[in-house]
Amino acid sequence: MDENQDRLNRLRTKDWWSRKKEIEELAAGHEERHLAVLESWLRKGEDHLSRNIAMEVFRALGSGATAFLVSLLSDSDADIRIFAANLIGDIGDKDALTALIEALEDTDVNVRIAAIEALGKMGDARAVGVLARRLEDSPWSVMAAVDALGRIGGDEARTVLHRFLVRGEYRGMTCEALERAGDRASVEQLMQYVGRGEIGGLALRALVTIAERECVMPSPLFIAETLPVLKDLVQSPDAAVRRAALIALSWAGKADAAPCLIAALGDDGLQEHAINGLMALGRDAVPDIIGALRGRGGQRGILAKILSMTGEVHAFPEFAGDADSEVRTEAALALGTVNTPEAKALLVKLSADPVDEVKAAAVLSLQLMKGGAGNDGLSR
Amino acid sequence: MTAFPDKKTIMSAEEFSSLRDLIEREFGILLRGDRRLTLHTKVSHRLSILGLSTYKEYYDFIVADPTREELFILASHITNNETYFFRERPQLDALAEILQDIKREKQGGEQRLRILSLASSSGEEAYSLNILIHESGLFAWNWDVEIIGIDIDRTAVSKAHAATYTANSFRSLNGDMSRIQRYFTVEDGRYELKRAYAKNVEFRHANILDSGLYAGLAPVDVIFCRNVLIYMSDPATERLVSNFSSALTETGYLFIGSAESLIQKTNLFTPEYREKVIVYRKNSEAQADAGQQRT
């Protein structure tokens, strides 16, 4: 057995970590002389280990292997053509662009799909036109093309995807591709599909992801119109859709979104958006916040803080005896700005609270009352 | 509608990241993403109380404080204190069985049982464990039983000492009043634990990431550290797990929350699958490896 073959054979006995290391060393030496052996291993249909090692080595060789892999795209065995297309995509060498585009005309549908996927991974905008023509191929090719267009991105791919949104049967995938590639214009395009049928949640998710990425907000009119849909989607079993619906609700500026926003305060991943939404509602959220504080629910400290930020300090006497010390602290600070005998009496009581922080807040407020000054500006 | 200042005027990105990094460094707690409004909502009252006007001043105040008191206060406002009696019942049932094994193992040896309730919040978990031990009847005579709860939140630790609760702490009992009345004096919606069931439980105000803490606690038979790892970074989890490993006896048991996992995060512990629950045990091979590397 020659030395090359011997060296490759040794790879078969190694564990994954040492194999990885040896393959890296081998590839660093630009060992193109192994190509013929590797090709024979690719052809070993049942021997998965050989085939996988061959693929690992090809990937490690990178553009050094591109020309050889391109030649395999015209192999008589369709499986070999598929492997070659996959590997070319992984390596991403743009010299293979034309060869991949030619492979889009392969007689075997699976080779065509592999070529489409490889073009997506390569991410070269020159492929957009040919991929757009694949949108009339078999369903699996269409799906692969939509995904590839999303990966390539850019103006031209986006325009194709926007137009393709009309195709109901592929709309879910198209939304996902736009979630990756979309821009401000995509937000407008996606709006019309939010809440429509099963993919309404996907359209919303894509819209919100893009809006966050691009720092834009859909028109208040749109959100107002979709409010009932958003309230439904906020209950979706899909966590990503729930998140998107809540974020959209936080933009709504509508008081009837308040209960959903309050409920989301307890969800670590949604808290920031829920606070944002409630702060944006300001006084419009007050009745619901007070209702929630009167109930037994959680997040009382946060609710009290938001209540105080709305400026609704006159609501606080009711909560000065709350079981939650964070609520009492907030009450103590808020009451300092209410110059009434009742507020003062409550503060005197709170200044003997067992919790240090409540006590400190009450003492501070009593001092402020005496000095006749208001509370400080920024932090309240 | 009231106009609110937007988050950029409330707290700059730099102010946020310096506080976020401080919290992660000291307590292992991660604040993922831009959480400025959340942080502001949770701690702005500290600025008022301390008479500070920016978060930069607040940060400087914390790092200059030699007592580290404000650092702990900051962390305690960020964490979630949610807890209740007999939380995650199947784990407690598993412990009841394990207690029998522990008792058997200790036969003829030192009659001492030590359990840690880490991130104990207001103490419901530690007291539940004590009630369970009491109900088992296994360690009643001449046993030195000690349950130690530890939390960074001073207010929670004081509540735990006071051992007085509201109905909210009993939500998993579904109104099983007989059990409540056996252990609590109920008056005006307040549930006070009878002193007899509190006497071998103690609470400390400390950071469970601090490895120095464990030297004085070892050897420990069982560690409960539930519903806190979910908030922690991977490096912090690694530090914690190594603390647990040094504190536990060779045959000790570790319970973490049922939504948490150590699988692929450490080789110091291996999962042991019991009916419905996973209990972690020390991995003797990893200990041996570590030993060999040291020699």
Ligand SMILES: C[S@@+](CC[C@H](N)C(=O)[O-])C[C@H]1O[C@@H](n2cnc3c(N)ncnc32)[C@H](O)[C@@H]1O
């Ligand atoms: C959700 S509670 C868990 C209570 C209880 N273990 C249970 O499962 O019901 C989380 C607690 O972890 C505490 N905590 C978070 N990081 C901590 C740390 N580094 N050291 C000590 N306690 C910590 C918090 O103060 C909070 O009380």
